[in-house]
Amino acid sequence: MRREKSKIIKTIKKVMPAIVSVVISKSLKELEHELPEFKPTKNSKKSTLHIPPDKIDAHGMVQVGGGSGFIVDDGGIILTNKHVIAEPNGDYDVITSWNERFDAQILACDPVNDVAILKINPREKLPVLELGDSDHLELGQTVLAFGNALGIFQNTVSAGIISGLSRSVSAQADTESPPQDMRGLIQTDAAINPGNSGGPLANIFGKVIGINAAVVAGAQNINFAIPIKAALRDLEDLKKYGRIKRPLLGLRYLTINKDLQEKMRLAVDYGALVTKEHPIDHAVIPGSPAHKAGIEDGDIILGWNGQKITAEKSIPDYLENCAVGEKVKLKVLRNKNELETEVLLAERK
Secondary structure, three states, rough: OOOOOHHHHHHHHHHHHHHHEEEEEHHHHHHHHHHOOOOOOOOOOOOOOOOOHEEEEEOOOEEEEEEEEEEEOOOEEEEEEEHHHOOOOEEEEEEOOOOOOOEEEEEEEEEEOOOOEEEEEOOOOOOOOEEEOOOOOOOEEEEEEEEEEEEEEEEEEEEEEEEEEEEEEEEEEOOOOOOOEEEEEEEEEOOOOOOOOOEEEEOOOEEEHHHEEEEEOOOOOEEEEHHHHHHHHHHHHHHOOOOOOOOEOEEEEEOHHHHHHHHOOOOOOOOEEEEOOOOOOOOOOOHHHHHHHHOOOEEEEEEEEEEEEEOOOOOHHHHHHHOOOOOOEEEEEEEOEEEEEEEEOOEEE
16 A cells, blocks of 8 residues: 655654643532523523533533643743743643543743643653744745644644744733733634644754734734744743743834824824823832833833834834843934933833
């Protein structure tokens, strides 16, 4: 019997052993406690939780969610999405590709990017994936997305190409979660289904270039992954500091374009307008680096270390490449006068 021989098949065999499923469980008591309060009427009964007996394990736990992840250290370090492990009071287990189950500990969550780091305690060394370079990708590159599709189909892989780079989207893990702005994403037409979140996006050589993160509802073949560069930095921080360190500026703002300039009659068509979103908010967070540097509500930040702030390269893009404790020179427009100030970036808590 002749078998197909291709680079993709070879890569799948290389990557698949290091793919894991992340399972979220809760106790029956916890789930019942979370039921919304319900006042019975004449024709209704008190709200109760009905779960089929076969969905409850021997310890009284019920699976309430799941996602994917991948092993990056043979001692049990695993990367996944932050939104995969965001269930309050949930217990997390990891199931390997050979169906061995481990208790999982959450080591760290990136406060900015949708990245989380888990730890399991294996009895022997685990297969690992090599992390690649997400800074030098090209449109049309072949990519493979791995994961636990729909929380049902374990060890699933789909193939496609890189369809776009440096994409920005606002995503929600579910209808009850607040939207999260995600920038610098890799767009791919490789299928990423619910449950694939947290799995790796690998190149044709089996090196991880991204973490599967989001899909566009109602669209076809428009999916996104977080560049692996973000996770590499998180792993380095965890090793060096025991936590993930991200810089804080401490502003609320609107990125200016021509439409916003015309609508608000602003003096410029670029920059970041410092403004609060709601009446009870602060445009400049009290005690933050921006506050200490003298930034005020209504200021327009025009430049960051000599470079323009635009819709294409806004404050989060510059902040992404800065470190805690770094000094940044900002050019500010205030009441038609330009001034410069220096900000010492603090650590985001």
